[in-house]
Amino acid sequence: MGVTRLIIGREYLTRVKKRTFIVMTILGPILFAGFFAAVILMSQQEKDKYTVGIFDATYTLSNRMPPMTGKIKWDPVNATSYNDALIKFKSDESFEKYDLLLYLPENIINTERSGGKIIYRKAPSISIEDKIKESVRLARESFIISKQYEGDSAKMKEFRSTYANIRSLNSFSLIDIDNIDEKGEAISKNVDHKVGAGVGMAFSFIIFFFIFFFGAQVMRGVIEEKTNRIIEVIISSVKPFQLMMGKIIGVALVGLTQFVIWGVFSTILINVLMAFIMPDYVEGDAVSQMSQEMMLQNANLSKFQNDIFNALWALPWVNIITSFIFFFLMGYLIYSALFAAIGSAVDNETDTQQFMTPVILPLMLAFYVVAFSAFKNPDSAAMYWLSLFPLTSPVVMLVRVAMGSAELWEVLLAMGLLIITFIGTVWIAAKVYRTGILMYGKKPSYKEIFKWLKY
Amino acid sequence: MIFEAKNITKLYHNHRALNDVSLSVPEQAVFGLLGPNGAGKTSLIRIINQITAPDKGEIFISGEKLQPKHIQDIGYLPEERGLYKKMKIGEQALYLAQLKGMSKQDAKAQLKLWFDKFEIGDWWNKKIEELSKGMAQKIQFIITVLHKPKILILDEPFSGFDPINANLIKDEILKLRDEGSTIFLSTHNMKSVEEICDHIALINKSNKVLDGKVSEIKTTFSKNIYDISFEGNMIGFANALWTNFELVDKESFDSTNHRASVKLNDASLNDLLKTLINNDIQIKDVTEIIPTMDDIFIEVVNQNNQNI
Numbered sequence: 001m002g003v004t005r006l007i008i009g010r011e012y013l014t015r016v017k018k019r020t021f022i023v024m025t026i027l028g029p030i031l032f033a034g035f036f037a038a039v040i041l042m043s044q045q046e047k048d049k050y051t052v053g054i055f056d057a058t059y060t061l062s063n064r065m066p067p068m069t070g071k072i073k074w075d076p077v078n079a080t081s082y083n084d085a086l087i088k089f090k091s092d093e094s095f096e097k098y099d100l101l102l103y104l105p106e107n108i109i110n111t112e113r114s115g116g117k118i119i120y121r122k123a124p125s126i127s128i129e130d131k132i133k134e135s136v137r138l139a140r141e142s143f144i145i146s147k148q149y150e151g152d153s154a155k156m157k158e159f160r161s162t163y164a165n166i167r168s169l170n171s172f173s174l175i176d177i178d179n180i181d182e183k184g185e186a187i188s189k190n191v192d193h194k195v196g197a198g199v200g201m202a203f204s205f206i207i208f209f210f211i212f213f214f215g216a217q218v219m220r221g222v223i224e225e226k227t228n229r230i231i232e233v234i235i236s237s238v239k240p241f242q243l244m245m246g247k248i249i250g251v252a253l254v255g256l257t258q259f260v261i262w263g264v265f266s267t268i269l270i271n272v273l274m275a276f277i278m279p280d281y282v283e284g285d286a287v288s289q290m291s292q293e294m295m296l297q298n299a300n301l302s303k304f305q306n307d308i309f310n311a312l313w314a315l316p317w318v319n320i321i322t323s324f325i326f327f328f329l330m331g332y333l334i335y336s337a338l339f340a341a342i343g344s345a346v347d348n349e350t351d352t353q354q355f356m357t358p359v360i361l362p363l364m365l366a367f368y369v370v371a372f373s374a375f376k377n378p379d380s381a382a383m384y385w386l387s388l389f390p391l392t393s394p395v396v397m398l399v400r401v402a403m404g405s406a407e408l409w410e411v412l413l414a415m416g417l418l419i420i421t422f423i424g425t426v427w428i429a430a431k432v433y434r435t436g437i438l439m440y441g442k443k444p445s446y447k448e449i450f451k452w453l454k455y
Numbered sequence: 456m457i458f459e460a461k462n463i464t465k466l467y468h469n470h471r472a473l474n475d476v477s478l479s480v481p482e483q484a485v486f487g488l489l490g491p492n493g494a495g496k497t498s499l500i501r502i503i504n505q506i507t508a509p510d511k512g513e514i515f516i517s518g519e520k521l522q523p524k525h526i527q528d529i530g531y532l533p534e535e536r537g538l539y540k541k542m543k544i545g546e547q548a549l550y551l552a553q554l555k556g557m558s559k560q561d562a563k564a565q566l567k568l569w570f571d572k573f574e575i576g577d578w579w580n581k582k583i584e585e586l587s588k589g590m591a592q593k594i595q596f597i598i599t600v601l602h603k604p605k606i607l608i609l610d611e612p613f614s615g616f617d618p619i620n621a622n623l624i625k626d627e628i629l630k631l632r633d634e635g636s637t638i639f640l641s642t643h644n645m646k647s648v649e650e651i652c653d654h655i656a657l658i659n660k661s662n663k664v665l666d667g668k669v670s671e672i673k674t675t676f677s678k679n680i681y682d683i684s685f686e687g688n689m690i691g692f693a694n695a696l697w698t699n700f701e702l703v704d705k706e707s708f709d710s711t712n713h714r715a716s717v718k719l720n721d722a723s724l725n726d727l728l729k730t731l732i733n734n735d736i737q738i739k740d741v742t743e744i745i746p747t748m749d750d751i752f753i754e755v756v757n758q759n760n761q762n763i
Contacts, residue, residue, distance in 0.1 A: 003554055010550050014542060229537035233598070236504040236531040237554040438506070440535075451468050 003238045004246045011221065011250025016257060025258055029265035036266075037273045050128060053077040053098035055085040057106040064139035072131060077101070089119060102132060108140060194375065195311035199320065200402030201374045204395045206259070207328050208367050211394070212360075214255040214332065215339040219352065221247050222343030222437070231437045240434035248336045255332075316404055323401045323411060330418040331394025335363065337429035344436030351443045366392035374399045388414050390421035428453065456518075457482040457637050458503075458606060463512035465498050472498035473509070474661040480639070480654060483632055487652035487669075488641040489748075491756055494658045496641050497534070500608055503639075504531050516606065527556040530604035534611045534641070536595050538583045545579035548598050555602045562601065569597045573623075588615050596624060600631060607631060608639040613647055625651060645748040657752065659759045669748070676751045679719045680744045681727070686711050686737035695734035700727055716744065 015021055051073045056062040065074045075098070079085035082103050088094065089101045101119040108116050118132055149155045222244075225231045234243055342355040369382045369392075377383070378399065386392040387400050393414040400406035435452035436444070444452075458480040465473040473495045480486045490496050501507045503514060505526060514521040516528060539547050545566065552562035570576045573593055583591050592615045600607060612628070613621045629651060632638055640652060648655065649669075656666035665672065680703060685692060692715060693702060704716035719727060724741070731738060746754075 006550065006553050014539075224539075228539060229533070229535045230539060232506070232533040233531065233536065233538075233551065233595075234554065235506050236529070236533075237526055237551070438501075454468070 004242045004249075007238065007243055007246025008250040008253070011247050012253050015217070015251065015254045021254070021258070025261050026265075028258070028262045029269055032262070032266045033269035033273055036270055049073065050099045051075055051097055052100045052102050052132060053085070053089070053095065054102045054104065055079055055082055056104045057082065058104055058109055060143055061104050061108065061136065061139045064142050065135050066138050068131065068135070072128070072135075074135075086119065100132070102136070104136065108136075109143065196315055196403040197374045197378060197399060199312070199315060200399030201370060203320065203324050203402065204370050204374075204398040205367075207324075207331055207398065208363065208370075208395050210255050210259070210328065211332050211335045211363060214251050215336045217251050217254070218248055218336040219339035219343035220349065221251065222340050222433070223346065223349060223352075226344065226437050226440075227347060235434075235437070240437065241430050244337070244340050244430060244433050248333065248340060251336065252332055315402060319411075320398070320402050324398060326415060327394040327397055327418070330415075330422055334391070334394075334418070334422050334425045335359070337426045341429035341432040341436065344433040345439070345444050345449055347440060347443070354443075362389070362391035363395065366395035370396055370399055378403055379405060388417065390414070390417040393418060456480065457516065458486075459515040459518075460499070460503075461513050461515070463499065463502060463509045463514070465495070465502060465507070466510045471661050473502075473658075475512070476658065476661075476663045477512075478656050478663065478666065480637060482637055483635060484654045485628065485632055485638045485640055485652045487648045487655035488639055488658070489643075489648065489655055489752060490658035495661045496658055497610070499658070500531070500533075500610060500639070500641065503606075503608060504529060527602065528605040530555075530599045530602065530607045532595060532599040532607075532609045532612055534614075536592075538591065538595060538598075540584040541582055543580050543582060544586075544594055547583075548594065548601070551598050552601045557602050565601050565603075566597070569601065573597070589617060589620055592616060593620065593624075596627070600627075600636075603636075605636060606639065607636050608641070610641045611643070612640070613642070613644060645752060648748045655748075657755055659756050662759075664759045665751075665755050672751065673745055673748075676746045676754070677743065678746065680716055681719070681724060682714060682716050682740075682742045682744055683731070684712070684714045684739040684741075685731070686739065687713070687735070689713050689715070691734065692731075692736055695730055695736060697730070700730070712739075 050071060052075065054062045054065070054074055054076050056076060062074065062076045067074075077085050077088070077095070077098070079088055082105070085095075085101060085103070089098065095101075099120070103117040103119065105116055116136065118129060225234065225243075238246075338359050342352055342359065345355065346352050366386055369380075369386055373380050373383055383396060383400065387396040387406065388410065397406065397411065397414050401411060431453045432449055436449075456479045458478070460476060460478040463473050463476045464471070476495070476499065488496050488499070498507070502509050503521070505521065505523065516525050519525075538544075542550075548566050549559060549562050552566070553559060557565070567576075570578065575590075575593065578586070578590075578594070583594070586594070596612065599609070607628075609628070612624060616624060625647065628638055628640075640648070642648060652669055654666070654668055655672065657664050688711070689705060689707060692713065696702060696717065699720050699722040701718040701720060702715060703718050706714045708714070717727060728738070728741070
């Protein structure tokens with residue numbers, strides 16, 4: 001074990017100290033955060049001013065909507081009923097000035113699941129939607145409080161000054177407003193499903209890229225030692241298997257280091273950028289003191305974000321993390337062993353093409369299947385079978401686990417198949433490797449490599 | 456015997472690399488492992504280094520069967536050698552020494568001694584790619600001997616060195632022998648074999664065809680030919696020889712100074728000298744012609760190839 005640790009140490013340190021590693025480690029999060037910021041900025045490209053027509057069945061809330069300087073103008077509509085308002089919004093000229101129609105049903109005062117709606121011709125951005133919902137919530141709260149204390153301003157003041165009370169109020173004040181388009185069809189915002197697919201995809205892409213980049217690094221390392229001719233000196237001191245595994249593990253640690261640094265830096269950078277891009281939800285100071293306090297409380301936790309957090313929270317995290325670690329390790333080990341074997345068989349990188357293709361093929365297939373069907377068609381036959389096949393399961397299974405669509409026995413079967421494949425692959429790779437590293441000259445054929453297995 | 460190989464046979468796919476080869480090497484010898492390209496020398500060396508295992512036969516180090524712990528007792532300088540190009544010299548020397556089982560402190564101290572000896576102390580932080588080939592070879596030699604191995608296997612150690620550095624390395628090899636190491640020297644450079652080997656084995660086409668002490672081998676292969684320089688005339692010299700003496704070569708420097716090579720059949724050198732003196736030939740110098748290792752190598756290999 002001592003020498004293997006030495007090998008792991010060398011493989012790790014020489015790579016981590018390289019300039020390219022340091023540059024990539026710093027640039028990666030900057031690029032990632034920049035990309036993220038660009039996406040956010042683009043999604044924020046919105047109209048300067050929204051006129052929101054309110055059909056208020058309660059006849060009280062519309063007066064209490066907090067004024068939004070600039071962005072949003074509230075305007076009670078002239079209609080006899082919600083249906084009347086909806087029809088007018090679709091066809092009546094007098095309603096054309098409204099970008100959005102907000103429907104506040106009578107029971108919105110009493111219940112959180114009230115069936116309030118935002119109706120639009122063109123979907124508003126998430127932040128506009130959030131501002132509207134937030135305003136409704138505040139209007140409702142201010143009404144409830146004032147009703148509760150019947151205009152007793154002293155009591156109200158006392159109430160406002162108590163943080164604990166604000167918190168308790170907060171907890172029953174979420175309201176439910178659907179987004180529906182002008183045809184009256186609710187947009188399915190199946191957040192839970194999408195978040196599951198997104199998280200699963202993120203993990204499977206991490207596995208895919210890790211295998212790809214760091215597997216290739218293992219291969220390059222093997223070729224380097226072979227062409228340097230240092231290989232014979234090393235294997236007169238250690239077993240080829242120790243050298244191969246030391247390299248594979250050392251490179252894996254390099255990758256993990258990079259990912260951890262990227263993760264931490266990206267999170268910090270994104271948070272900093274977010275503070276610049278999405279500063280505050282409320283503009284203007286005409287909002288009541290109460291509302292401001294409430295706003296501050298909730299500025300970081302809008303409804304949409306709330307949904308995502310709830311969905312994230314509801315994901316089967318124990319399953320996801322355990323599977324991620326397992327599939328990640330197995331996938332990397334299997335592929336990097338194959339890459340090491342390829343590296344040992346050739347004298348230079350250009351000769352690797354012929355052997356790389358069949359190894360990369362299943363990996364690419366898994367990647368494309370995940371990229372194209374994780375959101376749209378997660379229960380497709382391709383997803384199902386590739387999540388079991390050992391050369392693709394490391395990339396595919398995670399999506400199914402995150403979405404909760406994989407049965408336990410399926411996961412266990414995939415794991416079992418992976419373990420068997422892992423043992424087989426490392427056995428074969430070690431045989432090819434220990435012969436290949438001492439073979440120079442012409443590029444071997446598959447037939448010759450097959451012979452090496454028998455040495 | 457510090458090293459013994461008994462009936463080593465190594466088979467590769469439909470190719471026999473070594474056929475029943477046995478060797479024994481005494482302690483503190485410089486043992487020349489000779490043979491044409493592809494004879495099986497590298498296969499044997501790799502078996503000793505436990506890079507590959509023999510199909511038949513056994514190897515013993517100081518009477519013990521070869522096993523993984525012996526890796527520490529062996530230093531190996533392969534013919535095709537190299538180091539990590541982008542790693543600092545000091546770091547990779549430490550790394551390779553630790554792979555051989557040395558502690559870091561020990562390796563550092565030894566390295567410092569060697570770097571001082573070769574006056575390259577300021578190379579520690581250089582990279583191999585910044586050095587010339589000869590300089591890199593020096594580093595490689597130091598790395599090979601750093602852990603003071605009992606057995607040192609050097610495959611063409613002088614290639615890539617200029618004469619001055621080759622001499623430096625030669626002296627170090629002899630010094631290591633005097634300090635107790637046994638050295639295997641695999642080379643095609645017969646001059647260096649003559650200079651430093653005391654034992655040799657010749658391998659041809661997977662078989663050992665010759666082994667023994669260099670001095671004894673030379674005696675065995677000597678043809679009993681003597682070079683005689685004399686004053687007088689060549690005809691008189693030739694007439695003086697009778698059937699037991701055979702004139703194999705002659706050369707005249709001027710009308711009175713000549714040299715002749717005479718092979719003795721069934722006669723001693725004294726017989727020849729008596730005959731020449733009796734015939735009034737003025738003898739200037741007599742030397743026995745001793746075959747060079749080059750000659751022996753070529754003769755044995757050619758003979759062996761004809762027999763097969």
